[in-house]
Amino acid sequence: MIDIRKLTVRLGARPVVQDVTFSVAAQRWLALVGPNGAGKTTLVRALAGLVDFGGSVRIDDRESRAMSRRDLARSVAYVPQQPGFPADMTVGDYVLLGRTPHLRPLRSETASDRRVCADLLGRLGFAHLAGRRLATLSGGERQRLVLARALAQQAPVLLLDEPTSALDLGRRIDALELIDELRVERGLTVVTVVHDLTLAAQFADTLALLHHGRLVTQGAPADVLRDEVLSDTYDATVRVVDDHGQLVVTSRRWNCWATEDAQ
Amino acid sequence: MAALPGTRPRAQRSDRTDPRTAVELAPPRLVRALIPACLLLVAAAALGVAVGSSHLSLLTLWHTVAGHIPLLPHRAVDPVDAAIFWQIRLPRVVLAAIVGAMLAGGGATYQGVFRNPLADPYLLGVAAGGGLGATIVIVSGGPAGLLPVAAFTGAVLAVALTYALGRTARWDTGGGTVGIGNTPIVLAGVAIAALFTAAQTYLQQQHVTTIQTVYGWILGQLTLASWSDVTVVLPYVIVAAVVLLACARRLDVLRVGEEEASTLGIDPARLRLLLIAAATLGTAAAVAVSGLIGFVGIIVPHTVRLTTSSSYRVLLPVSMIVGAAFLILADVAARTLQAPAEIPLGVVTATVGAPFFLFVLRSRRAREALS
Ligand SMILES: Nc1ncnc2c1ncn2[C@@H]1O[C@H](COP(=O)(O)OP(=O)(O)O)[C@@H](O)[C@H]1O
Ligand SMILES: [Mg+2]
Numbered sequence: 001m002i003d004i005r006k007l008t009v010r011l012g013a014r015p016v017v018q019d020v021t022f023s024v025a026a027q028r029w030l031a032l033v034g035p036n037g038a039g040k041t042t043l044v045r046a047l048a049g050l051v052d053f054g055g056s057v058r059i060d061d062r063e064s065r066a067m068s069r070r071d072l073a074r075s076v077a078y079v080p081q082q083p084g085f086p087a088d089m090t091v092g093d094y095v096l097l098g099r100t101p102h103l104r105p106l107r108s109e110t111a112s113d114r115r116v117c118a119d120l121l122g123r124l125g126f127a128h129l130a131g132r133r134l135a136t137l138s139g140g141e142r143q144r145l146v147l148a149r150a151l152a153q154q155a156p157v158l159l160l161d162e163p164t165s166a167l168d169l170g171r172r173i174d175a176l177e178l179i180d181e182l183r184v185e186r187g188l189t190v191v192t193v194v195h196d197l198t199l200a201a202q203f204a205d206t207l208a209l210l211h212h213g214r215l216v217t218q219g220a221p222a223d224v225l226r227d228e229v230l231s232d233t234y235d236a237t238v239r240v241v242d243d244h245g246q247l248v249v250t251s252r253r254w255n256c257w258a259t260e261d262a263q
Numbered sequence: 264m265a266a267l268p269g270t271r272p273r274a275q276r277s278d279r280t281d282p283r284t285a286v287e288l289a290p291p292r293l294v295r296a297l298i299p300a301c302l303l304l305v306a307a308a309a310l311g312v313a314v315g316s317s318h319l320s321l322l323t324l325w326h327t328v329a330g331h332i333p334l335l336p337h338r339a340v341d342p343v344d345a346a347i348f349w350q351i352r353l354p355r356v357v358l359a360a361i362v363g364a365m366l367a368g369g370g371a372t373y374q375g376v377f378r379n380p381l382a383d384p385y386l387l388g389v390a391a392g393g394g395l396g397a398t399i400v401i402v403s404g405g406p407a408g409l410l411p412v413a414a415f416t417g418a419v420l421a422v423a424l425t426y427a428l429g430r431t432a433r434w435d436t437g438g439g440t441v442g443i444g445n446t447p448i449v450l451a452g453v454a455i456a457a458l459f460t461a462a463q464t465y466l467q468q469q470h471v472t473t474i475q476t477v478y479g480w481i482l483g484q485l486t487l488a489s490w491s492d493v494t495v496v497l498p499y500v501i502v503a504a505v506v507l508l509a510c511a512r513r514l515d516v517l518r519v520g521e522e523e524a525s526t527l528g529i530d531p532a533r534l535r536l537l538l539i540a541a542a543t544l545g546t547a548a549a550v551a552v553s554g555l556i557g558f559v560g561i562i563v564p565h566t567v568r569l570t571t572s573s574s575y576r577v578l579l580p581v582s583m584i585v586g587a588a589f590l591i592l593a594d595v596a597a598r599t600l601q602a603p604a605e606i607p608l609g610v611v612t613a614t615v616g617a618p619f620f621l622f623v624l625r626s627r628r629a630r631e632a633l634s
Pocket of ligand 1: 011012014016034035036037038039040041042043
């Protein structure tokens with residue numbers, strides 16, 4: 001469970017995230033949405049302990065500021081938008097890095113650490129790829145692999161910054177479906193930054209819409225995805241369509257509907 | 264609700280993620296890489312003690328060593344041969360091994376800390392500082408015993424300055440991250456090295472009579488190696504080696520980048536300080552007794568990386584052993600190729616090392632690894 005109160009982040013002199021308050025219940029999925037530069041990445045980085053912030057962030061009722069790096073890494077697994085993939089590291093070694101916060105000082109992985117990672121590799125479809133070098137993986141495989149590393153941390157909270165941006169239409173659904181299955185299977189609380197509002201509406205329990213560092217609105221997808229709110233925030237002509245009970249967010253060229261309506 | 268057109272059944276989507284698939288994850292293959300490295304070291308050491316202006320046969324070597332081990336059968340050995348072995352050859356071979364191990368281990372460590380394949384143990388000013396310290400003693404005609412102390416002090420001072428200046432420089436890493444980022448330290452190292460080298464060159468030019476001695480030191484040599492040199496450097500190098508090896512796994516974590524490493528529970532800034540401190544003490548001690556031997560810290564770790572593994576848990580220990588063997592062999596070449604004259608060790612490491620390294624670089628395995 002994540003509880004954020006009056007979160008403020010300044011980068012340079014500029015407040016990039018201002019007075020953001022929301023919470024995510026345990027085992028729920030919150031999607032952070034908003035235009036480019038809204039502060040989504042910065043907010044997620046604050047949750048991961050990578051930037052200084054004002055206000056309070058509580059993870060499972062513990063103040064994140066008071067946690068050691070190691071403790072935080074056991075509570076929060078973070079996947080940046082562009083993770084580092086050392087070309088000549090093997091798939092197996094890469095996933096084992098996720099066990100770092102669980103290792104005893106100066107020790108290597110134990111047999112049980114290796115078992116956790118081996119199970120994850122099997123679960124995520126890398127059964128025969130453990131010895132492959134990262135340079136040889138496709139975009140979709142990398143995406144699943146970095147998820148495997150994050151899951152190896154066995155943290156209750158999973159933060160993903162635009163996990164699907166490098167994937168094609170079908171692989172996006174696959175990836176989000178997988179995240180959802182794992183969320184249910186492992187009881188994870190998930191926060192993702194997603195640009196595709198239609199997909200966000202299908203997978204997330206809650207959407208939080210950021211604009212200029214402030215929380216514009218948050219709630220169930222149907223409450224957040226409204227024509228006027230989105231058109232204002234994204235500075236575009238946006239229309240939300242109900243397609244067989246599923247919200248679909250469409251954007252059009254300026255005046256496209258104006259001419260239609262006039263006829 | 265009716266199924267949407269084009270909807271696939273769920274089971275079909277998840278079939279490639281079968282939880283029952285068994286995977287085995289083996290621990291790092293350290294032993295498999297260590298065995299050939301150790302054999303190489305033993306062979307190099309045997310060659311190192313046997314070869315020289317007076318040749319000692321392997322049989323003589325055997326009886327010399329066996330004579331000091333209780334219960335082993337041995338013949339009496341010519342006391343001159345015994346003295347050559349114990350007082351001249353062996354300390355020289357041992358010192359070459361210690362220096363080679365330290366330079367190779369330091370190079371591998373810096374390549375990991377700075378995530379830069381061109382990093383060598385002299386990156387932060389050890390060479391420039393050591394060179395200035397040694398030059399001051401040589402041109403001022405100070406006692407020879409002071410030379411290692413001055414070189415060591417100069418080297419440590421240069422790196423301390425680099426770290427202090429580089430660390431305080433504010434640097435935006437792009438994500439507004441606090442206190443992370445290597446670039447200012449590397450740049451401060453460039454500046455400090457330039458400054459110290461300028462001072463050293465100036466002193467050297469002002470004292471033409473000692474220029475050959477200064478050059479001899481700068482190009483590296485083990486000519487006067489003795490057991491006392493070994494006892495001087497060994498404690499520093501042991502401490503450094505223990506710290507570097509203990510941090511090997513954390514260096515592996517650092518390979519994904521400092522920021523991700525810190526979300527995995529590592530403190531990159533503290534790790535960097537610890538490793539710089541350890542590598543500097545060890546390298547400065549090595550430089551103090553052997554001068555500036557270049558190239559070892561670059562080619563040995565890369566050769567090991569290209570032929571065994573890129574994991575620091577394999578790379579660091581294997582590099583140290585191979586570095587020891589490499590410098591013993593280089594020193595054999597240095598003292599035999601133009602005997603009775605000696606070729607500067609730094610010249611040998613480059614002329615022997617560079618072609619060999621190019622050969623490794625062009626191997627099929629390397630091309631795969633670097634692709
Ligand atoms: N280090 C920095 N210093 C100053 N401003 C920054 C820094 N990093 C990001 N920003 C600014 O913060 C704002 C939010 O960035 P970000 O969180 O990456 O947005 P998003 O992920 O929503 O696209 C942007 O306007 C960006 O220019
Ligand atoms: Mg972003």
